[in-house]
Amino acid sequence: MSQVLSLELSDQVYAALQQQAEVTGVSLAELVAISIEQQYGSLKPKKSQTEIEKEAARQPSEVMLEALTSVTLQE
Numbered sequence: 918m919s920q921v922l923s924l925e926l927s928d929q930v931y932a933a934l935q936q937q938a939e940v941t942g943v944s945l946a947e948l949v950a951i952s953i954e955q956q957y958g959s960l961k962p963k964k965s966q967t968e969i970e971k972e973a974a975r976q977p978s979e980v981m982l983e984a985l986t987s988v989t990l991q992e
Contacts, residue, residue, distance in 0.1 A: 924949070 938948040
């Protein structure tokens, strides 16, 4: 089962995340999801990750970490 989460990010953080996603070849949503799973663990790890996803998970940028720690959740 999965859940949908909406985030409000500054333009600067969004642009940095988008750029990192383009560099690693994944979507912005995938980049954020992988980073969160890497930071907090996943109860059910994915059975197959591409090398690009693994690289993105291993090397989150400072901006991504900042974004993840200053997330505004919307219900």
